[in-house]
Amino acid sequence: xxxQDSINKLLEQVDIVDxxxxxxxxxxxxxxxxxxxxxxxxxxxxxxxxxKLGIFHCFSCKAGGNAIKFIMDYENLNYPxxxxxxxxxxxxxxxxxxxxxxxxxxxxxxxxxxxFYKSLLYKNQNALNYLYSRGFDDELIKCxxxxxxxxxxxxxxxxxxxKIEPNEALDxxxxxxxxxxxYASFIERxxxxxxxxxxxxxxxxxxxxxxxPAKYVNSPESRVFNKSKILYAYDIAKSSIYNKKEIIITxxxxxxxxxHKAGYTNAVAVLGTALTEQHLPLLRRSDAKIxxxxxxxxxxxxxxxxxxxxxxxxxxxxxVVIIPEGADPADLVQSGNLKRLExxxxxRIEAGEFLIRDIAxxxxxxxxxxxxxxxxxxxxxxxxxxxxxxDSYMTLVAxxxxxxxxxxxLSRNQRKENIKIEIEKNQIISSSKDYLELSxxxxxxxxxxxxxxxxxxxxxxxxxxxxxxxxxxxxKKYDDEQIRELLIDEDIEVINSQSQFFxxxxxxxxxxxxILLEDIKHSNDPQKMEKIMKIQNALRKLRGVK
Numbered sequence: 086x087x088x089q090d091s092i093n094k095l096l097e098q099v100d101i102v103d104x105x106x107x108x109x110x111x112x113x114x115x116x117x118x119x120x121x122x123x124x125x126x127x128x129x130x131x132x133x134x135x136x137k138l139g140i141f142h143c144f145s146c147k148a149g150g151n152a153i154k155f156i157m158d159y160e161n162l163n164y165p166x167x168x169x170x171x172x173x174x175x176x177x178x179x180x181x182x183x184x185x186x187x188x189x190x191x192x193x194x195x196x197x198x199x200x201f202y203k204s205l206l207y208k209n210q211n212a213l214n215y216l217y218s219r220g221f222d223d224e225l226i227k228c229x230x231x232x233x234x235x236x237x238x239x240x241x242x243x244x245x246x247x248k249i250e251p252n253e254a255l256d257x258x259x260x261x262x263x264x265x266x267x268y269a270s271f272i273e274r275x276x277x278x279x280x281x282x283x284x285x286x287x288x289x290x291x292x293x294x295x296x297x298p299a300k301y302v303n304s305p306e307s308r309v310f311n312k313s314k315i316l317y318a319y320d321i322a323k324s325s326i327y328n329k330k331e332i333i334i335t336x337x338x339x340x341x342x343x344x345h346k347a348g349y350t351n352a353v354a355v356l357g358t359a360l361t362e363q364h365l366p367l368l369r370r371s372d373a374k375i376x377x378x379x380x381x382x383x384x385x386x387x388x389x390x391x392x393x394x395x396x397x398x399x400x401x402x403x404x405v406v407i408i409p410e411g412a413d414p415a416d417l418v419q420s421g422n423l424k425r426l427e428x429x430x431x432x433r434i435e436a437g438e439f440l441i442r443d444i445a446x447x448x449x450x451x452x453x454x455x456x457x458x459x460x461x462x463x464x465x466x467x468x469x470x471x472x473x474x475x476d477s478y479m480t481l482v483a484x485x486x487x488x489x490x491x492x493x494x495l496s497r498n499q500r501k502e503n504i505k506i507e508i509e510k511n512q513i514i515s516s517s518k519d520y521l522e523l524s525x526x527x528x529x530x531x532x533x534x535x536x537x538x539x540x541x542x543x544x545x546x547x548x549x550x551x552x553x554x555x556x557x558x559x560x561k562k563y564d565d566e567q568i569r570e571l572l573i574d575e576d577i578e579v580i581n582s583q584s585q586f587f588x589x590x591x592x593x594x595x596x597x598x599x600i601l602l603e604d605i606k607h608s609n610d611p612q613k614m615e616k617i618m619k620i621q622n623a624l625r626k627l628r629g630v631k
Contacts, residue, residue: 091180104152124148147369147566161283202232220419230278234271258304284320312356314363325350333376343418359388375403393436404433472496519550523577547593
């Protein structure tokens with residue numbers, strides 16, 4: 086393994102501008118450099134590279150990271166390979182821990198076992214018959230690297246013959262360890278090669294053909310396999326996703342493969358029950374509309390709800406398709422009923438609307454109290470959205486709940502803002518971005534003088550437009566693309582004066598209290614007067630210290 090201290094020293098030594106300019110032309114723009122992004126179809130220089138911060142960031146597809154990440158993505162290398170490549174071009178000598186065996190050799194273990202599985206498929210008639218009965222043909226089998234895992238001892242024998250140590254196979258999930266020793270992770274199962282977005286093999290999925298109670302299993306979590314960030318078949322679907330500007334996400338291998346057979350070559354699958362935050366960078370990269378295509382059972386509905394919330398809150402354009410019972414995509418393709426499949430996929434519903442209608446369906450809307458509770462639950466969702474997005478659901482909610490559109494609000498800020506703020510010499514004008522919010526957030530990130538006291542004074546609700554960035558700072562997710570974009574954006578200034586910084590926080594607090602006051606005034610809260618007095622006292626106190 087490569088020493089972490091050695092990696093840190095390497096990154097301190099290299100200038101990311103020199104590294105990136107080895108691959109693409111860069112041009113100075115202010116204190117940064119800009120260039121045409123190589124990770125999407127970029128016609129204008131959308132990528133910015135900061136020598137000071139040591140990062141690159143594309144403002145279009147959101148690709149970004151340090152010099153190692155650039156080489157990983159550009160050359161399709163894994164992490165240790167990219168480190169060694171960077172060290173080589175920088176004349177830097179890396180230091181290793183106990184041994185030099187690393188991710189690169191792990192890949193060889195997976196590739197050898199994957200080739201072994203593929204070689205056995207055509208020797209097992211039961212496995213082949215099952216695949217053919219489900220609509221597979223030889224072309225699909227080859228395209229998706231379908232294989233067959235034999236009895237456990239055969240896999241153990243392969244590892245011994247290839248001189249692969251048990252710990253090496255254990256590290257990448259090929260085997261497991263029990264009371265009686267090591268045994269194969271996949272036994273008498275059809276195998277599906279799982280690859281990352283660059284096409285590197287990282288694990289397997291397995292489907293039983295012996296009526297095992299666990300119909301499908303995945304490789305165990307390992308140093309090379311994290312199911313929460315991988316989308317099955319993304320490497321195959323990638324070019325189609327970019328061309329169609331749409332990605333279809335299903336619940337499993339079979340649905341995805343059969344959708345490809347039917348011409349939906351932009352289909353992928355989650356490896357768990359739903360999407361996670363770790364999937365978001367990959368989904369943002371293509372700037373594609375997302376179609377969630379899940380089953381209509383309780384697990385599928387739950388996954389659709391969870392995924393829709395995640396995508397909506399993170400401002401990804403998504404729709405939902407709920408597959409009716411008896412209309413499994415794989416079965417429809419196999420039976421040749423492609424027209425019905427097309428109708429189901431086209432009959433999609435926008436993700437926010439799906440969530441709002443699902444919430445409303447849980448209440449008896451003929452009863453006033455139930456209707457109020459439905460509205461409050463809907464508001465819990467819409468308050469997490471940007472105001473323009475939240476307000477776009479006003480007509481829908483009014484229709485679904487049968488209430489006057491003037492009697493409720495869906496965003497944290499119902500008033501139209503046209504605020505011009507001047508903090509001594511710093512002039513900050515609100516627009517689609519709130520520059521005051523962003524300046525305070527950027528200052529929290531880069532200036533340790535203000536972090537502790539400033540962070541303690543702030544809360545998520547103060548940041549009406551950029552609460553998501555404050556949440557990332559709170560969770561210390563400093564490698565998130567939104568943090569990276571904020572740091573590299575030269576239009577957002579760091580506030581250097583302590584008095585300006587705390588005055589800016591005061592302005593945000595006052596704005597938040599005023600919005601909260603208006604919301605409470607128009608609410609039916611039985612404690613309305615008590616809350617109004619409390620907020621008014623807070624405002625008076627705030628104005629007294631400003």
